[in-house]
Amino acid sequence: MSVVDRQEWDVVVVGAGGAGLRAAIEARERGARTAVICKSLFGKAHTVMAEGGIAAAMGNVNSGDNWQVHFRDTMRGGKFLNQWRMAELHAQEAPERVWELETWGALFDRTEDGRISQRNFGGHEYPRLAHVGDRTGLELIRTLQQKIVALQQEDHAETGDHESRLKVFQECTVTRVLKDGDEVGGVFGYERESGRFFVLEAPAVVIATGGIGKSFKVTSNSWEYTGDGHALALLAGAPLLNMEFVQFHPTGMVWPPSVKGILVTESVRGDGGVLRNSEGKRFMFDYIPDVFKEKYAQSEEEADRWYDDPDHNRRPPELLPRDEVARAINAEVKAGRGSPHGGVFLDVSTRMPAEVVKRRLPSMYHQFKELADVDITAEPMEVGPTCHYVMGGIAVDSDSAAARGVPGLFAAGEVAGGMHGSNRLGGNSLSDLLVFGRRAGLHAAEYARGAGSARPRVDDAQVDAAAAEALRPFSAEGEEPADGPPENPYTLHQELQQTMNDLVGIIRREHEMRQALEKLAELRARARRAGVEGHRQFNPGWHLALDLRNMLLVSECVARAALERTESRGGHTREDHAAMDRAWRNVNLLCTLTDPSGGLAATDAVRGQITLTRETTEPVRPDLLALFEKDELVKYLAEEELYE
Amino acid sequence: MSSYEARFKVWRGDVDGGGLEDFRVEVNDGEVVLDIIHRLQATQAPDLAVRWNCKAGKCGSCSAEINGRPRLLCMTRMSVFGRDETVTVTPLRAFPVIRDLVTDVGFNYTKAREVPAFVPPAGVGPGEYRMMQEDVDRPQEFRKCIECFLCQDTCHVVRDHEENKPAFAGPRFLMRIAELDMHPLDAAEESGLDRRRTAQDEHGLGYCNITKCCTEVCPEGIKITDNALIPLKERAVDRTYDPLVWLGNRIRRRT
Numbered sequence: 001m002s003v004v005d006r007q008e009w010d011v012v013v014v015g016a017g018g019a020g021l022r023a024a025i026e027a028r029e030r031g032a033r034t035a036v037i038c039k040s041l042f043g044k045a046h047t048v049m050a051e052g053g054i055a056a057a058m059g060n061v062n063s064g065d066n067w068q069v070h071f072r073d074t075m076r077g078g079k080f081l082n083q084w085r086m087a088e089l090h091a092q093e094a095p096e097r098v099w100e101l102e103t104w105g106a107l108f109d110r111t112e113d114g115r116i117s118q119r120n121f122g123g124h125e126y127p128r129l130a131h132v133g134d135r136t137g138l139e140l141i142r143t144l145q146q147k148i149v150a151l152q153q154e155d156h157a158e159t160g161d162h163e164s165r166l167k168v169f170q171e172c173t174v175t176r177v178l179k180d181g182d183e184v185g186g187v188f189g190y191e192r193e194s195g196r197f198f199v200l201e202a203p204a205v206v207i208a209t210g211g212i213g214k215s216f217k218v219t220s221n222s223w224e225y226t227g228d229g230h231a232l233a234l235l236a237g238a239p240l241l242n243m244e245f246v247q248f249h250p251t252g253m254v255w256p257p258s259v260k261g262i263l264v265t266e267s268v269r270g271d272g273g274v275l276r277n278s279e280g281k282r283f284m285f286d287y288i289p290d291v292f293k294e295k296y297a298q299s300e301e302e303a304d305r306w307y308d309d310p311d312h313n314r315r316p317p318e319l320l321p322r323d324e325v326a327r328a329i330n331a332e333v334k335a336g337r338g339s340p341h342g343g344v345f346l347d348v349s350t351r352m353p354a355e356v357v358k359r360r361l362p363s364m365y366h367q368f369k370e371l372a373d374v375d376i377t378a379e380p381m382e383v384g385p386t387c388h389y390v391m392g393g394i395a396v397d398s399d400s401a402a403a404r405g406v407p408g409l410f411a412a413g414e415v416a417g418g419m420h421g422s423n424r425l426g427g428n429s430l431s432d433l434l435v436f437g438r439r440a441g442l443h444a445a446e447y448a449r450g451a452g453s454a455r456p457r458v459d460d461a462q463v464d465a466a467a468a469e470a471l472r473p474f475s476a477e478g479e480e481p482a483d484g485p486p487e488n489p490y491t492l493h494q495e496l497q498q499t500m501n502d503l504v505g506i507i508r509r510e511h512e513m514r515q516a517l518e519k520l521a522e523l524r525a526r527a528r529r530a531g532v533e534g535h536r537q538f539n540p541g542w543h544l545a546l547d548l549r550n551m552l553l554v555s556e557c558v559a560r561a562a563l564e565r566t567e568s569r570g571g572h573t574r575e576d577h578a579a580m581d582r583a584w585r586n587v588n589l590l591c592t593l594t595d596p597s598g599g600l601a602a603t604d605a606v607r608g609q610i611t612l613t614r615e616t617t618e619p620v621r622p623d624l625l626a627l628f629e630k631d632e633l634v635k636y637l638a639e640e641e642l643y644e
Numbered sequence: 645m646s647s648y649e650a651r652f653k654v655w656r657g658d659v660d661g662g663g664l665e666d667f668r669v670e671v672n673d674g675e676v677v678l679d680i681i682h683r684l685q686a687t688q689a690p691d692l693a694v695r696w697n698c699k700a701g702k703c704g705s706c707s708a709e710i711n712g713r714p715r716l717l718c719m720t721r722m723s724v725f726g727r728d729e730t731v732t733v734t735p736l737r738a739f740p741v742i743r744d745l746v747t748d749v750g751f752n753y754t755k756a757r758e759v760p761a762f763v764p765p766a767g768v769g770p771g772e773y774r775m776m777q778e779d780v781d782r783p784q785e786f787r788k789c790i791e792c793f794l795c796q797d798t799c800h801v802v803r804d805h806e807e808n809k810p811a812f813a814g815p816r817f818l819m820r821i822a823e824l825d826m827h828p829l830d831a832a833e834e835s836g837l838d839r840r841r842t843a844q845d846e847h848g849l850g851y852c853n854i855t856k857c858c859t860e861v862c863p864e865g866i867k868i869t870d871n872a873l874i875p876l877k878e879r880a881v882d883r884t885y886d887p888l889v890w891l892g893n894r895i896r897r898r899t
Contacts, residue, residue: 040695040697040703040705041695041705041749042753043791044697044703044704044705044791046697046698048698048702048703048790049698049700049702049703058771095771096770096771099770099771099773100770102770102773103764103770103773104762104764105761105762105824105827105830107775107780107783107784107787107827109777109780109784110775110776110777110780113774114774114775114776115774117777132784132787133784135702135788138702138787138788138790139787142787142789146761146762147761149756149757149761150761150762152757153757153760153761156757162757193742193743193746222697222698222699222703223696223697224697255674256673256674256675257672257673257674258672258674258675258676258679259674259699259700262699262700263700363702366701366865367700367701370701370719370721371674371676371700371719371721372674488686488690489690490685490686490687490690491686494686532690532691533690533691534690534691535691537658537693537742537743538693538742538743538744538746539691539693540685540690540691540692540693540694541685541690541691542691
């Protein structure tokens with residue numbers, strides 16, 4: 001049927017954010033011919049929006065810090081649901097990953113003695129985040145981008161071709177992972193610019209596509225975050241892990257409406273900003289949960305002393321993990337103590353001089369000035385929760401980042417599950433990208449080498465099916481109106497966002513999630529009729545119509561898992577099951593595709609496309625458990641776990 | 645909260661040509677031009693091509709020209725225009741159009757590859773880098789660059805002079821050379837690479853006659869001309885014309 005351009009590579013990396021680029025660098029340095037595919041231009045990935053910093057226990061500012069403390073903080077932040085081996089590797093390897101960036105040209109802010117400066121952040125016991133003002137993600141992306149260029153320059157010097165061993169296919173979208181039997185065979189995608197299809201055959205594919213936030217109305221995420229990698233893995237037969245855990249960052253902009261959701265960095269609080277309600281009260285003192293009572297200041301005086309004397313005072317409750325702060329803000333607004341536009345006040349203007357604000361938080365100053373006419377050195381910001389990050393993701397092996405169930409498939413970064421448990425700490429994302437991006441690249445390259453000369457075979461039938469699926473939106477207009485009129489993809493997207501926002505948002509209720517599943521089923525049926533005008537050359541309507549498949553799949557995973565987990569933990573809050581339940585501590589929820597035969601049938605509402613299974617997690621290794629006090633463990637672990 | 649109907653002209657077309665198309669479209673409080681382009685896509689022109697990502701001025705994707713001025717669509721508030729003013733949105737002029745507001749910015753990626761990378765100092769391992777904040781302040785300013793390429797678009801050396809493109813890296817990449825030159829630990833010189841001389845000889849620094857157009861359009865407020873290009877010119881001139889500096893450097897490098 002269709003003649004599609006085919007190329008052979010050893011490793012294909014889907015996604016060019018922090019994890020994808022770090023994976024590509026590693027794979028190339030290990031000798032694998034590596035292709036990177038990204039939806040945007042090279043260097044524009046969502047990672048650029050990360051503001052606060054990279055968490056790594058280098059101990060530059062407080063020498064008490066080490067990987068064990070970082071591990072502990074990460075497990076507490078995730079309410080002990082983390083895949084503990086990942087949390088361990090992450091805490092151990094993060095410092096090396098940060099130092100390595102300096103050897104590639106990164107310029108972090110410095111301490112007095114010339115080392116990398118580290119700042120305080122929610123949930124981290126010590127100042128731990130390597131940073132560059134409030135644009136750390138940009139520094140990370142640019143450094144990795146420039147390292148890739150450096151490798152290409154080396155290859156050019158040797159082979160005469162910049163792209164002989166490492167090539168970036170920018171503005172291309174992957175719609176299917178192709179298989180050779182049960183194993184990975186490559187990817188199918190299209191060039192956004194021309195609409196042309198292409199196939200990259202490769203024995204190893206690393207998925208590093210980031211998150212799912214564009215399924216929610218109020219989000220800090222960019223257009224790319226349509227859950228592509230989650231959906232690609234599901235469609236290829238891999239399970240997704242704990243998709244109910246979605247992080248709502250406590251501080252997004254709330255006004256004006258067109259910027260609602262844009263992130264206000266946690267550094268504002270790390271550097272001294274405080275949250276107040278409409279009565280002027282620092283309300284966070286009322287929201288310190290039992291598990292954190294001993295760790296946080298009980299009075300404003302103590303909290304304020306902590307900034308200068310952290311060894312003899314406890315940290316302010318504004319620096320509780322994000323899930324706690326987001327719920328508190330939500331409760332204050334609901335109780336009628338919100339700001340004029342439905343948020344609360346975040347204030348730095350009374351906490352530090354204008355000059356300090358401008359130096360430490362330049363992008364925040366700029367962002368509020370330009371977009372909201374607010375001078376944050378003179379008045380408080382209005383902020384409220386915004387969908388920011390998904391903790392759930394592709395189920396992977398902790399050490400190798402290999403996806404479960406599909407040999408040759410790897411995943412790293414936000415798209416991978418497990419590392420952050422039920423809630424991610426700020427700063428642990430950028431370090432996650434580097435640690436597991438590198439591991440994914442390393443193991444993908446080794447896997448590809450093991451495959452040796454036996455190149456994967458991808459049959460034409462798969463390629464033809466993928467092409468037909470991608471072209472369907474163009475024929476929707478012409479079809480018989482038997483099952484209804486053509487649908488506008490933009491309208492469907494807006495309805496999906498509203499549904500997830502209202503019914504599977506920050507506070508969840510059983511009947512609403514059931515309602516959401518009904519609505520998702522309706523949208524699935526209508527999405528099959530999503531039609532587009534025009535042709536295949538750079539056509540955003542077509543691109544969105546294709547992305548809808550992924551958003552609908554992933555949204556169903558979130559809704560089904562959230563309905564199943566009858567407790568509140570981290571980024572999953574049930575009004576009807578408001579407490580954390582120790583019996584759920586060692587339960588993972590896995591989502592798989594009900595009908596993995598290839599096509600996506602318009603299945604009925606109740607059954608849907610996703611099958612959920614429960615799995616008991618592996619017990620935490622005793623030497624890691626020994627890092628905690630027994631009094632703390634009893635708050636998290638089930639009885640039988642404690643006596644083992 | 646008040647809404648009104650604005651008049652827009654948006655360039656539509658492709659490599660074979662095109663023209664301005666008229667639209668009437670709703671505008672609400674606080675909106676930016678990108679919001680209006682999105683509204684056009686959702687309601688009137690579903691295949692209207694535009695690049696964008698973060699919608700927060702951090703990624704540099706949505707560069708275009710608004711009423712002839714290079715700007716980010718996401719950081720241009722509608723309130724800067726009068727309600728009866730027609731807002732005209734066109735693609736970046738210095739780069740070949742692909743479709744509608746999307747241009748081929750490949751020129752910039754080619755130039756990026758021509759700038760030799762950071763050279764790590766020999767004998768200094770990971771974790772051993774020591775730099776003072778006052779020494780990294782200057783290159784850090786240039787690393788705020790979001791690569792929106794508005795400076796490349798506006799620079800008169802290439803804006804209407806396609807013929808200058810092969811020899812001229814443009815403000816963004818001359819600034820990248822300045823950044824590496826000011827990096828406290830860059831060991832290019834020890835490796836035999838003279839960044840200042842190559843800026844002059846290979847990247848077209850001499851074409852720049854410091855009209856500061858690049859600085860004016862920079863959405864990050866980077867003082868490209870004053871802080872990067874002029875100092876680089878001064879240092880390049882020292883290097884090129886001062887025989888004593890030249891000789892001294894030659895001798896030092898041999899040892």
